[in-house]
Structures are given as structure tokens and as C-alpha cells.
Amino acid sequence: MPGLEHYLILSGLLFCIGLAGAVIKRSAIVILMCIEIMLTGVNIAMVAFSRFITPVELTGQIFTVFIIVVAAAEIAIGLAIILALYRNRNTIDTQKIDLLKW
């Protein structure tokens, strides 16, 4: 049986890979995908804590349920925004979407 540390390290790696992808990639859809990876990493940490520290109460798993709900909502809205953006600007390249500047 692998220990808590293993799961936490796995969780941290997934989170950091997602974060790096969110910064590096130019396509807005890939960025959304990376955010999903980050959330999944967090979910692993939650469930691991739940398994190793409070195996009977299951509160970590409850957290995970809600994270999945919010992630699903986020992905729906995020993709809607991306599609709207694509419709208006004909691109989803984040490097070209920089209206938020001085």
C-alpha cells in the first residue's frame, strides 16, 4: 500500500503540470484542459487525505464531489466564453487577446 506522501506528490505533480500548461499554452481550450488537470490533482489530494487521515468520516470525498460540480460548471462557462470569443475575434489565441491593457 503506497503511503500518503506518494499520493500528495502525485497530486502536486499533476497540479504543477497543469499550472505550467496554463501559463505556457496559447490555445484557450488547452488552458481550460490544464485547469481541469490542476483540479484533478487537487481532488487526488483531497481523497488521499480522506483515506489516510479520516477514513471513516469521508469529508474529503464530499469536498471532491463539490469540486467536480464546480469544475463542470466552470468548464461549461469557460467553453461558452471561448466559443463567444472565437465567434467575435475568430481566434482563441490568448497572446492575441490582450484588450485588458493600458
Add this chain to the structure above:
Amino acid sequence: MNDIAEIVFWMIPGLPLAAFVIVFIGLRVLRVNDWLGALLSIIATTASFALSVWLGIRLLIQPQTRLIEGFSWFSAGTGMNVDVGLLVNPLTVIMLVVVSTISLMVQIYSVGYMRRDGGINRYFSFISLFTFAMLSLVMSNNLLIMFMSWEMVGLCSYLLIGFWFHRPEAAKAAKKAFFITRIGDFGFLAALLILFNATGTFDIEGIHQAAAAGIVSATAITWAALGIFFGAVGKSAQFPLHTWLPDAMEGPTPVSALIHAATMVAAGVFLVARMYPLFEQSESALTVVAVVGGITALLAATIALVMWDIKKVLAYSTISQLGYMMLGIGLGGVWVGIFHLFTHAFFKALLFMGAGSVSHSTHTFDMREMGGLGRKMPITCITFVAGALSLSGLWPLAGFFSKEEILGSALESQPILFGIVLATVFLTAFYMFRVVFLTFGGKYKGKGKPHESPLVMLAPMLIMAVLAISAGWLNADGTIGSLLGEESNHSWTTGIFGVFTHSLTWVSLLLAAAGIMLAWAMYSKNWFSPKKVSSRFTSVNSLLLHKYWFDELYENIIGSRLLNNGLFRFFEIADERIIDGAVNGLASLTSYTGSMARRVQNGKLQNYLLIFITGVAIIALVAIIIN
């Protein structure tokens, strides 16, 4: 005087103020008929005049001081309460009579003089405002209110000198008058602060009591007295701030008669008289007053000798006579100076009215273009000569009595100043009759046909002439003196005829007569030509013609070199380089750092995210290292 209702006292300055408000705001803005403003203004001043004279008569019957509580203007902190109130004592009443009389006469005279001028409502509203300010100046029981009135008369002086503002000289003269009197006002303000600091009150009587009780240190009293006197120097055009008054002659002549001869310039003398209990505590301050007065008297009289502009001669004469008043206060006490102020107001206003009348018909002030007007304008001539004789100090005219008191007090205390006063008596008689002979004697040298002025101008002149002749008799039995605290009891006849028992009288009369005779010999008979005399003393002549180079000193050396190119230039450079430089430098530094920092803000969300996670990474790393 105690039984008079308070409202009467408030009405004296209040009516001209009401006239100003109505005429200036109502009539001028609504563009109602011009002469309605004049009428309103004259009615208001007549009422003030009548009330003042009534007060004067009541005062003669029973001299006393009346303090009228007004209202609290403001209070700050615990110690500072400024109450607006009136202090009516004999000095006030004398000034009230003088101011309201002259103001009324001048306004009636102005109706004739300003007839063909535009802006009558503006003119009369300013005159009303001036009358209000001057009356409240003399009535105020509070130095702060007095200072405000003092500034208000200065403002009116500015507005009226520059009444013909489309003439550059008038605008320039108005500015000059305003600035130079401001220099003096600074002294007054400083004195105000010193006194408030020392006594904790602005109340005039309170300050006098504190000064008499010895609460205030001698140094503070001296400095306060000198500051007040410096204010008076500015307003009364004393040496060395006298240069504005001759230029102020650019204003309409009635204004010169009212403001720059009889009332506002006398306000300085009045101020010193009002604060005399303070000056009494400081021997040195009184000496300064007397010495400055003496210097001014002689200096201005000598300049008056060579002026060709009739109003300039009168202006220098005014300066000289104001010097007399200061000298009188400094040496002989309040009543000597105020008595001369009283008589001088009448005959000098008369002389200005005469000059105005002359220029009204000849359209010039240059005496070289006059002459022979005696036959064409007989009434003007007679009244002018009466004024000139009074100013020269010939018995039994008003000027004689007041000048006699100054001479007497100078003889008692200061031999050098006495000599100066005697010399000035001679010079005064000479330059006044130089004017008389140049203007009214000989043949007419100007253009056009001079004619006598209308009755509306002549009537005030005649009234003033009567006053100029008779005002001195008021003190024949010592009335004015006793009102102002100089007890002397003798009968009318001794007062008027008894003077011939003093040798001093003979000396001054002889000097005045000598002056008149010299003027007659030079300018009427031409026994020795003025040109030859001036060519004999070229340097003196040019010194006098250039008014001792005071204007040049002030404008070129002090104004231009010392201030404009020196101090102000330094300030300008300091302002531009150091202060503006610091501000601009800070601004451009901010803008530079902003332009650097805004590169971070490029609108690309991923940059922001990277910065954010870098921060988080650094914090995490630091936390790990610390643990």
C-alpha cells in the same frame, strides 16, 4: 450724548453703505438713469452729514465718550472675540463732521464736474462706498474692523484714481497708489498682530488700558506704535512712501479733493491720533512721528515749488501739510495735529475744487497754459485765493490758527524741527501764490474761451471758502483743544486777537507775507525771472523737478534692479529650477516609472498568472527555508 438712540450712530455709516449697495448693484446693473444714483448718494450723504453735525453740536454742549456695543462678529478659541462696535468720542465726532461735510460738498460739486462723463452711477457708488468706509474707519471701536475699513478706503482710492481706467496713466497711478499704500498697511497689520499678541484684544480702549497699565512691554509698545505709524506713513503719503499721492492726481479732481486731500490721506493722522495713548508710552515712537512729519513737510514743499501741474502742486502741498499734522501730533499731542487736519480738510478741498473748476473750463492742468483767469472766473478766483491765504497761514484764516499751534509746540521742544516748520511756512506761501499768480494773474495763454463754472460747482466752493476762512475760529476759545484733552480757557477775542502778543505770530506772518511777496515779484511783476533763478541753480532745479529722484530710486533701483532683477529674479529661478524642478522631476520620475511598470500590464492574462505563481513559488520557498 447718552440719550441718543444707538440706531442714529449706526445710520451715519449705514446710509452711505445702503446708497452704495442700491446704486452699485441696483442702478448700475439695471442701467437705470445715471443721475438717480447721484441723487441717492447725495441724499444718503446729506443724512449722514446732518446726523454728524447734530452729534457735533451735542458734543459741544456736553463732551463725553459713547461706546456702542454692536454684535459679535466672530470668536475663535477662548481668547479671541471680535465684536463690531462703535467708539464715539470727541475725536470721532470731529472726523465725522469733516468727512461727511467734505463728502457732501464734493458730491454736489461732482454733479457739475462729472456732468459730461460716462459712468456716473459707478462714480457715485464708489464715492458712497468710500464715505461708508471712511465713516466706519473713524467710528470703529475695534482695530480689526478699522483695518478692514482702512483697506476699503484704499480700495476706493484705487477704484477712483483709476476711474478713467482707459487712460494708461490713470491705471498705472491707481496701481502705484495701491501698492505703495500696501507697503504701509503691512506695518499696520504687523502692529495689529503685536498688539493682539501682547494684550489679547483688538478693542482700542482695551489696548489703551493695557498699555497704560503697563502690561505690555515697552519694546512691544514701541514696535506696535512704529508699525501703526508706518501704516499711517503709507496712507498719509509721508516720506518715504509719499510718491503715490502726486500720481494719484490722475483721478477725477473731486476725488482728489475728497480722498487725496481731505479725508483718506488724513486717515493716517487720525490713526496715530486714535492710538495716541500707545504712542504716549513710547518717547522714541513719538520722536519718529515728529521727525518723519518734519522731513515730509519740508521735502514736499520744496518739490511743490517747481511743479507746473496745478494739481501736482496741490498734491505736494497736501503731503507737506500732512507732514505738519504728523509733526503736530508728535510734538504737541493729538489736538494739535487733529486741529490742523480739521482746518486743512476744508481749505485743501477748496483748493482742489478750485483747481477742478479751472481745469473744467480750460481743459488742462498745466499752469503754463493758464493765466488771466481771475477776470473770467471771478468766483473761482476769490475762493481759490481764500483757500491759498488760509493754507499760507494768514491771520485770521483757518490755516493760521492751526499752523500757529504746530509752530508753538515745535518751538517748545525741537529747535531743528521748528526751523524746518518755519522754512515750510515760507515755502508754502510762495508756491501757493505762484499758483495763484500763474493761474489767475497775467494774460490767458491757453486755447478756447474759459468761462465761469456752473452754480452746482460754485456753491460748494463758496461754502468751503466760508469754512476755510472760519474753521479756525472754532478753537478761538480753545473748544477743539478742550474736546481733545487740552484744557485752556480764554475768550473768543483773546483767541483771535490775542495772538499778536506773541512774537512767534509775527515771525510766521512775516515769513508767509515774504513768500507771497516773492511769488508776486517773480510771477506777477517779473522783477526777476523764474527762468534766470532756475538756470542759476540748475542742479537744485533739476533735483526738485525730478522730485529728489524718488520715483527713479523706487522704480529703477529698488523696483527694477533690486527686486525685479535681484530678489524676484532669484525667486523666479528658485521657483522654476528648484520648486518647479522638484515637482516636475517627481512627476516625470513617476511618469517614467509608470511607463516602465506599464510594460508589465500588457493585457495578457498569462503574464499576470506567471507573475502570480512566481510570487507564490517565492513565498513557498521562503516558508520552507525558514522552517
Add this chain to the structure above:
Amino acid sequence: MGMQIAFWILAVLAVVSAAGVIWQKNLFRAALLLVLCFLAVAGIFVTLSADFLAAVQLIINVGAVAILIIMSIMLTREVTSGNPSGKLGLPALAATGVLAFSIIITSVSSYWPLSSSSPLEPTTAALANLLFENDGFIFLIQLGAILLLTTIIGAIVLLRKED
């Protein structure tokens, strides 16, 4: 021992496929790698004896989210233009590397109050009790329902053609 092997395989699979999402040039393949990653994580949930969550992960993430993403990729026609990287590669890798390092250090060096009791299995009934009990998380469930409703309306409003 079997658990051990399963964990390592699944963990390596998850990390590699996650890295592949970033690495893969083809956008469509990246999406498929994301699905693979989700599957591996579902496996990880199983090793953590969270059977219900594993099922949820399969249904929602693999079933719904991944499909949604693939559909968006199709709709935006960005498949051919690939999966380009921006200019922030190195600094981003450095920062996330430091972050990953600190996470690893922290998780290894921290003290965890581990419980020795064996986990509940199966979890579905227990989770259902927790979620829908009166003193459970029923309020949050309802909030979640509102959130999802809002999301649906928001997505419709965003994508509605303006007429």
C-alpha cells in the same frame, strides 16, 4: 503489493498523459490524452477506496467534460493550427518547478496524523447519507444545483446569436 503496482502504473500514466496534454502538438490528441489522464485518476481513486468518486470521475470528467472539450475543439476549428506554446515557457517551468519542489518537500517532511482504521467500503451509501442528511451538506447540494442552473443560463446567454 498488487495495490503498490497498480498505484505506480496509474501514477506514471496520469503524470505522463498530463505532460502529454502540454507536449502534444495535435490539439485533438491532447484532448484524448486528457481523457487518459482522467481515467488514470479514476483508477487512483479506486486505490484510495473511493469507489463512488471513481465512478463520478468516469461519468462526469471522462464522459461529459472531455466530450464537451472535444466538441469545442471541433467548433473552433483550431485542430489544424495545433497546440502552440507562448514565450513564457522557461520562466513558467522554473516557477512551477520551484512550486513542485516545495510541494514535494512539504509533503515528505510534514507530520501527518495518520489514522490506522480501515476505510469504509463501499462509500456510496455513506456519502449519500452525508450529502442528503438534514444536518449534512443538503444546503450545499442545493447551492450546487443553483450554480449549475446559472451555468446553463449563462452559457445560453453567452452563445445566443444576437438578433
